[in-house]
Amino acid sequence: MINEKYIRVLFVDMNTGKIRVELREDLMAYLGGVGIASRLLMENMNPELKPTDPEQPIVFAIGAGAYVFPVLTKTVAMFISPLTGELGESYAGARMAMAMLMAGYDALVITGKAKRHSYLSVSTDNVSVRDARAIWGLNVEETGHTLRNREHHKGDSIGKRAIIRIGPAGENGVSFACVCVDTYRHFGRLGLGAIMGSKNLKAVSIYGNRSIPILDHKKYFKVYQEIYKKCTSTDMMAKYHDAGTPINIMPLNQAGGLPTRNMQEGSFEAASDICGDSFAEKNLIRKMACTGCPVGCIHIGMYRREFDKGHEYEAINVSYDYELIFALGTFLGISSTDKIIALIDVVEKCGLDAMSTGVCLGWATDALKNGYISTEDTLVELEFGVYGGYIEAIKHLSDGTNAFYRNLGKGVKHAASKYGGGDFAMHVAGTEMAGYHTGYGSLVGAAVGARHSHLCNGGYSFDQESTKFDPDELVDKLFNEEIERCMTNSLVMCLFARKIYDRPTILEALNTIGWSLTDEDLTAIGRRILREKLLIKKALGFKQKSVKLPKRFFQTPSMNGVLNEETANMLIRKYSEKADELMNEAL
Amino acid sequence: MTVNFYGNIKKHTNGEGTYVPVNKTHSTLRDVLDELNVHFGDSFASFISDNEACLFLVNGKGIKHTGGLDTPVCNGDIINILPFVEAG
Ligand code: SF4
Numbered sequence: 001m002i003n004e005k006y007i008r009v010l011f012v013d014m015n016t017g018k019i020r021v022e023l024r025e026d027l028m029a030y031l032g033g034v035g036i037a038s039r040l041l042m043e044n045m046n047p048e049l050k051p052t053d054p055e056q057p058i059v060f061a062i063g064a065g066a067y068v069f070p071v072l073t074k075t076v077a078m079f080i081s082p083l084t085g086e087l088g089e090s091y092a093g094a095r096m097a098m099a100m101l102m103a104g105y106d107a108l109v110i111t112g113k114a115k116r117h118s119y120l121s122v123s124t125d126n127v128s129v130r131d132a133r134a135i136w137g138l139n140v141e142e143t144g145h146t147l148r149n150r151e152h153h154k155g156d157s158i159g160k161r162a163i164i165r166i167g168p169a170g171e172n173g174v175s176f177a178c179v180c181v182d183t184y185r186h187f188g189r190l191g192l193g194a195i196m197g198s199k200n201l202k203a204v205s206i207y208g209n210r211s212i213p214i215l216d217h218k219k220y221f222k223v224y225q226e227i228y229k230k231c232t233s234t235d236m237m238a239k240y241h242d243a244g245t246p247i248n249i250m251p252l253n254q255a256g257g258l259p260t261r262n263m264q265e266g267s268f269e270a271a272s273d274i275c276g277d278s279f280a281e282k283n284l285i286r287k288m289a290c291t292g293c294p295v296g297c298i299h300i301g302m303y304r305r306e307f308d309k310g311h312e313y314e315a316i317n318v319s320y321d322y323e324l325i326f327a328l329g330t331f332l333g334i335s336s337t338d339k340i341i342a343l344i345d346v347v348e349k350c351g352l353d354a355m356s357t358g359v360c361l362g363w364a365t366d367a368l369k370n371g372y373i374s375t376e377d378t379l380v381e382l383e384f385g386v387y388g389g390y391i392e393a394i395k396h397l398s399d400g401t402n403a404f405y406r407n408l409g410k411g412v413k414h415a416a417s418k419y420g421g422g423d424f425a426m427h428v429a430g431t432e433m434a435g436y437h438t439g440y441g442s443l444v445g446a447a448v449g450a451r452h453s454h455l456c457n458g459g460y461s462f463d464q465e466s467t468k469f470d471p472d473e474l475v476d477k478l479f480n481e482e483i484e485r486c487m488t489n490s491l492v493m494c495l496f497a498r499k500i501y502d503r504p505t506i507l508e509a510l511n512t513i514g515w516s517l518t519d520e521d522l523t524a525i526g527r528r529i530l531r532e533k534l535l536i537k538k539a540l541g542f543k544q545k546s547v548k549l550p551k552r553f554f555q556t557p558s559m560n561g562v563l564n565e566e567t568a569n570m571l572i573r574k575y576s577e578k579a580d581e582l583m584n585e586a587l
Numbered sequence: 588m589t590v591n592f593y594g595n596i597k598k599h600t601n602g603e604g605t606y607v608p609v610n611k612t613h614s615t616l617r618d619v620l621d622e623l624n625v626h627f628g629d630s631f632a633s634f635i636s637d638n639e640a641c642l643f644l645v646n647g648k649g650i651k652h653t654g655g656l657d658t659p660v661c662n663g664d665i666i667n668i669l670p671f672v673e674a675g
Contacts, residue, residue: 239595239670251593251669255644322674436672439651454674464642464671468655495675560649 001028001064001106003215003514007036010105010127012120014199015054015112017129021105030532031525032064033492034089036107037078038532044109047539051080051088051191052173052198054113061107063492066097066292068214069509070227071237071497073097073290075181076489081190082198083175083356083411084430086540087533088190089451092164093290093494094182099162102208114200119165121151123207132202139349140167140180143203151205159291165203166193167351169398173197174409176356176432180348184288184298184319188353189453190431220512227509230500231294240297240496241287245322246276248435249330257438257463257559260330261384262362263426263552266437266559270335274325282337285317290494297496303338318344326435327358332365333384346391350398357397359432360412361390367421377404377419423551428452429542437553439463439560444568445478447547448575450533455495457482463560471567475574486533487526531582538583544576588662590619594670596641599631616645617656619666635668642669 001007007027011020027036037059044057059078066072075096081088100108103124110120117136118129135143143165151161162182170177170193177193178186187193196202214220231237239247252258253271260268272278279301289296301320304313318341328334328343347354365382367373375381379396380389393405400406408415412432416425426433428443431452436442438460445459446452454460457478467473485495491510493501501509503519510517554565590606597604606623613619624632634640643650644667650658660666 235595240675245674247594247670248672248674251642251672254593254647254667254669255642255649256647257649257672434674436674438672439649458674460672460674461639463649463651465638466641466643466650466656467638468653468657469651496673498675558649560651 001032002068002212007032007106008104009040009107009109010122011109011111012127012129013112014110014114014118014120014129014201019127029525030529031487031490032066032106033061033490034076034078034486035490035525035529035532037061037076038529038536040107040109041078042532042536042539044111045080045536047541051082051085052195054199055111056080056195058110058192058195058199059107060096060100061492062097062100063490064515065491065510065513067101068212068513069224070231071293071295071494071500072491073292073494074492075100076492077179077187077192079192079195080540082173082194083191084452086542087450087537088192088195089533090187090189090192091489091492092179092181092185092187093293094185095159095162095291096164096181096206097492098291099160099206099208101212102160102210103206104208104210110199110201112199117200117202119147119203119205120201121205123153124210135202136171137168140165140351141349143167144180144183147203147205151207153207153209160209161205161207163203163205166196167349167398169351170194170197171202172398172400172409174352174398174400175411175414176353176409177351178353180351184300185290186353189355190451191353193351214513216512223508223512227500227505228294231497236499237295237496241295243276243280244297244299246279246299246320246325248322249275249325252436252438252559255438255559256557257436258330259326259426259433259435259437261333262331262366262424263433263437263556264366266556268330268333268335271330273335274329274337274340279320279325279337283320283341288319293494295496301337301341303341305342316341316345318348320344323435324354327355328390331358331362331435332387332390334387334390335385339387343387343390343394346394350394352394352398355434356411356432357394359426360397360408360415361393363412363416363421363425364393364408366424367419370421372419372421373404377402425550426552428549429547436460437556437558439558440469440563440568440571441474441478443549443553443558443563444474444571444575447549447568447572448478448544448579449482450530450537455485457485469560471571471574475571475578478575479578483523483526483530486529487522490525490529527582527585531585534579534583544572544579547572588613588619588660588664588666590623590666590668592668596634596668596670599634600627611662613660615654615656616643616650616658616660616666619660620656639671639673642671643667644669
């Protein structure tokens, strides 16, 4: 897409092994990333079929400007979510965007189900469906080891290759199975792992060694350096490198917005034991970066695990973030950094989404205590603060050991519909909640957001602003921010760099690599993309006005006090009217 | 009344973690911040005026539903100014 007038899309049919490449001029109107992925999802999905039907597509897309400017590091995946039955959208960093760019593809569309367990190997001059029978059943880590050895490209640095893979959870169809990207990043949310599993697709290896000429190098390099400087010499991203996202634990805890013990409370008495500083002091061993990022916010923590009697130890390394500490820490009442790392490690190896896993186990703990389920269901004791049971439960969840775990593996909403306890099953429109109980912004923002994530429109930010609550203003802010993020996610930037890439910077950057865009174009692109996503959701049967939020959101005080269900529903209605208007617009 | 500072805002308070307002008759959070702006100067004032820089808590609660900066305050109140929570 750099200095070209088309988007290059690779289509792979896993059933026949056939491939084709399309050069799509029409997709330029969607810029890149989430824009082109939405359009390709809409064109290739079949709303009549279930999400795991072989016909349903997985779309990966990189952004306009991916990798050639700092922090434009992410790849977007779009699919129909097996968790919610509607729009699936997830982002991951590491090396994938760089590898796709260097391989020569802006987007990759995978359909069909392979006849046997397979993985897909994509490189600049070759695409093949390869035998994965020997690695099927291996965990995420083992799969990574094996494929790194197998997917060698002679004489070239492994730095140009990305490997994404699923674990047993994806193979077993857990609705919130994730896809691991290059060990430390993930397409975490909404169950892409299960969709890959349903296609008999264990992994995708992407390798690229193209060289891409930059036509006006002088101009490009000037803009590059300006952005680079903003990343490295200002305060704008410093905190992400320093303590990283776990820095959020203490302020959220103090504000009462940190969901604790299945959100029975909004703060955790042991927060300081598991905050960013505690992880740094006890476990941090290094920091890493996605390729193309000069910041490096990926914090790797280590702990020494005794795996057998007789002084048998091993070192466990995982990346830790705020969301993981919330989901597998405060939400389960776990107060030790080592134990949280142990839980993250099991989740990683199984290939589960950490947030959904933690929220499901939080509900199960409450449901067990309140008699909705018994230990005959859970097979282990689950108690807030006691991590041993959770380690075993995570494995059962991944393996689908019994009917209870198979139901829980379809998400907390589904499990509560079977066993009861819906009032404290902490999901928003079927997606397990994120770690922010800050107010109407976070709650309604997730309810109306296209993928029901806190990142759709950053509603938690509006809860923290010092202006007083105004329903219409909040709805406008959520709507406008969602549109803006559709545009920025078509670049696809790491959201930590939002403030670095203001609109003038975006225009300057893209216009040095072949685009000629105006500010109005960016607005139109954002609106076009959100409209497309809303139309996909509509086609899949989603109705904003029908969202019913669990009672506990209105019982446990948020950072801004107790929320009112009627007010939340009114805000959802108002947003929904704006969404309807946008869908009816001819763009 | 006590104002506590946490995280990066301390760069703008000469490292001070606490301030007790001199004027005891402040009636809103805005009045307190006006005194802080005068006391700590321009860099503090411009930092807290950024809508996405700090999170204000009065007696441990957010201020969205108590009037924003017009939230009433009185003697004995604890005002905490924390780093803004961001995610990505
Ligand atoms: S800030 Fe972190 S997540 Fe974002 S691109 Fe850099 S390393 Fe990756």
